[in-house]
Amino acid sequence: MMRGGWFKVYTIAYLIFLYAPIALLPIFAFNDATVIAFPLTGGTTKWFAKLWEEPELHRALKNSLIIAVSSSLMATALGIFASRASTRYSFPGKAGIMGMIMLPLVLPEIILAVAILTVLLGLGVPLSLFTVILGHVLVCTPFSIAILSAAFQSLDRSLEEAAYDLGETPASTFRLIILPLVMPGIISSLLITFTISLDEFIMAFFLAGNENTLPVYILGQFRFPQNVPVIMALGTILVCLSVALLATAEYFRRRGIAKTGGKDTGGFL
Amino acid sequence: MPQSTRWGRFRESEAASGLAMISPTAIYATLLLAAPLVTIFLYSFWTDGYLTIIREFTLDNYITAWSNPAFRAVMLRSLFVSLAVTATTVILAFPVAYFVSFFVEPSKKSLWLFLITIPFWTSYLIRIFLWKVILGYNGVINSSLLSMGIISEPIQSINYSVGAVITALAHAYAPFAILPIFVALEKIDRSLLEAGRDLGESPVMTFIRVTLPLSMAGVISSVLIVFIPTIGDYVTPLLLGGPEGRMVANLIDLNFKKLDNYPMGSAIAISAMAIVVAISLLFLFVNRRFLKGAK
Numbered sequence: 206m207m208r209g210g211w212f213k214v215y216t217i218a219y220l221i222f223l224y225a226p227i228a229l230l231p232i233f234a235f236n237d238a239t240v241i242a243f244p245l246t247g248g249t250t251k252w253f254a255k256l257w258e259e260p261e262l263h264r265a266l267k268n269s270l271i272i273a274v275s276s277s278l279m280a281t282a283l284g285i286f287a288s289r290a291s292t293r294y295s296f297p298g299k300a301g302i303m304g305m306i307m308l309p310l311v312l313p314e315i316i317l318a319v320a321i322l323t324v325l326l327g328l329g330v331p332l333s334l335f336t337v338i339l340g341h342v343l344v345c346t347p348f349s350i351a352i353l354s355a356a357f358q359s360l361d362r363s364l365e366e367a368a369y370d371l372g373e374t375p376a377s378t379f380r381l382i383i384l385p386l387v388m389p390g391i392i393s394s395l396l397i398t399f400t401i402s403l404d405e406f407i408m409a410f411f412l413a414g415n416e417n418t419l420p421v422y423i424l425g426q427f428r429f430p431q432n433v434p435v436i437m438a439l440g441t442i443l444v445c446l447s448v449a450l451l452a453t454a455e456y457f458r459r460r461g462i463a464k465t466g467g468k469d470t471g472g473f474l
Numbered sequence: 475m476p477q478s479t480r481w482g483r484f485r486e487s488e489a490a491s492g493l494a495m496i497s498p499t500a501i502y503a504t505l506l507l508a509a510p511l512v513t514i515f516l517y518s519f520w521t522d523g524y525l526t527i528i529r530e531f532t533l534d535n536y537i538t539a540w541s542n543p544a545f546r547a548v549m550l551r552s553l554f555v556s557l558a559v560t561a562t563t564v565i566l567a568f569p570v571a572y573f574v575s576f577f578v579e580p581s582k583k584s585l586w587l588f589l590i591t592i593p594f595w596t597s598y599l600i601r602i603f604l605w606k607v608i609l610g611y612n613g614v615i616n617s618s619l620l621s622m623g624i625i626s627e628p629i630q631s632i633n634y635s636v637g638a639v640i641t642a643l644a645h646a647y648a649p650f651a652i653l654p655i656f657v658a659l660e661k662i663d664r665s666l667l668e669a670g671r672d673l674g675e676s677p678v679m680t681f682i683r684v685t686l687p688l689s690m691a692g693v694i695s696s697v698l699i700v701f702i703p704t705i706g707d708y709v710t711p712l713l714l715g716g717p718e719g720r721m722v723a724n725l726i727d728l729n730f731k732k733l734d735n736y737p738m739g740s741a742i743a744i745s746a747m748a749i750v751v752a753i754s755l756l757f758l759f760v761n762r763r764f765l766k767g768a769k
Binding site: 212213215216219220222223224225226227229230233240241242244282283284286287289290291293294295296297299302303305306308309310311312313314315316317319320321322323324326327339340342343346350397400401404406407410411420423424427433436437440443444447448451452455459 | 614
């Protein structure tokens with residue numbers, strides 16, 4: 206295990222690198238200087254208090270929540286169809302169709318955003334929260350499929366056949382047998398896609414028109430150095446929220462795989 | 475149907491059910507992904523007529539873009555940044571994936587992967603901004619070096635530079651690189667490694683001759699999954715690149731938003747995508763022997 210020891214040291218150093226920027230967030234959120242730099246000047250909670258006095262921020266937050274809830278519901282619904290189809294059936298053109306659906310995972314988002322923008326303006330569709338939702342669903346669906354495929358993959362086919370033999374229809378089998386078994390995967394997918402949508406910037410930047418979402422608002426505030434400490438406070442809250450959501454998602458993902466008797470291969474992707 | 479056997483009917487119905495099941499998602503992706511990509515492809519051959527789009531086939535956008543030295547500089551810089559980020563990320567990620575796959579108890583593996591993925595999902599914009607705090611003029615690095623007396627003036631070169639962009643992007647894409655390599659390492663039959671050792675290979679040679687070739691499929695996916703999206707990153711060059719660090723996404727943004735020239739913006743987007751796809755295909759071709767047999 207000596208070799209493992211060195212790899213462990215390296216991995217822990219790597220994790221420190223991964224967490225270093227996030228670790229700075231609370232430090233500056235509670236520091237009372239307006240300038241984001243060392244040395245620290247003293248503790249304060251005034252930046253958090255200021256969050257309550259920013260009507261523009263509240264509007265952006267409300268928009269982001271509307272978008273994230275709608276996008277996560279739609280992306281998960283589309284994810285259920287695609288992952289069920291790809292794990293249960295074989296059909297012509299499957300690889301090509303799945304490839305197209307999963308493409309947003311690797312394609313630069315800016316290209317997707319300007320392409321959708323071009324079509325929307327060409328058709329005369331006004332930009333709104335709805336157009337952001339359209340873009341977010343496209344980005345979130347591949348992540349939903351990645352999570353749900355693991356849940357559907359580990360389903361035992363004989364359970365379904367038993368239900369058919371006992372006289373259930375495909376629809377009632379899906380509702381009574383399959384849905385409860387993959388439910389943890391669905392919850393996990395909802396939480397992850399919600400987190401992605403809440404944090405997504407490029408689509409919102411191009412497709413929101415005059416509306417703001419939380420990330421668009423945050424980028425705007427970076428132009429005013431005096432507003433940055435408030436953003437650090439906001440960021441601290443958002444990171445805590447995301448970690449809580451992700452930990453819950455991870456709990457459900459694991460429970461789902463355990464429930465259907467699958468082997469945990471780890472990770473969301 | 476010449477022969478309507480039960481098997482034939484079953485096959486028929488399975489294909490039909492599968493297609494019906496996938497159709498909502500497939501139609502959505504066609505409308506919101508395939509159709510828009512085709513649209514900007516067409517736009518790239520048209521001309522901007524201020525209030526209308528002149529729909530006549532022309533290569534002018536491409537000629538104008540490619541003959542402009544500023545465009546070529548931005549494109550080359552984007553490629554350089556993307557390649558540097560990919561190389562850094564994948565090389566740094568491999569030992570992490572190796573550690574989690576080979577040295578962590580099976581029951582603890584998903585916990586480690588969870589720890590690795592968390593930063594990836596949290597406040598992308600703020601994370602990029604925090605790199606500015608770390609690398610900036612009064613940043614963490616400069617102020618600690620100053621207070622320790624190692625330097626007498628803040629180092630300017632780490633602030634607003636291509637290096638800062640590469641650091642922040644390598645940080646942002648780390649989990650994307652680790653996970654595919656991890657999955658490939660997990661699939662390696664451990665008895666092959668024992669066989670290598672039994673036949674007298676040293677641990678290093680076993681790694682080079684068995685583990686590395688068998689994990690190449692994962693390394694290749696990592697390379698592509700990092701390389702393709704990084705070239706289109708918008709926020710990092712905007713916040714960290716400074717005027718000399720702009721990348722192709724900033725140029726696309728400029729044409730679509732400020733200049734309102736959709737055909738030119740489309741031509742730049744399509745050019746960037748074509749270059750990325752060409753490099754990716756070349757990379758796959760060079761490494762084709764590792765992908766044989768792997769699904």
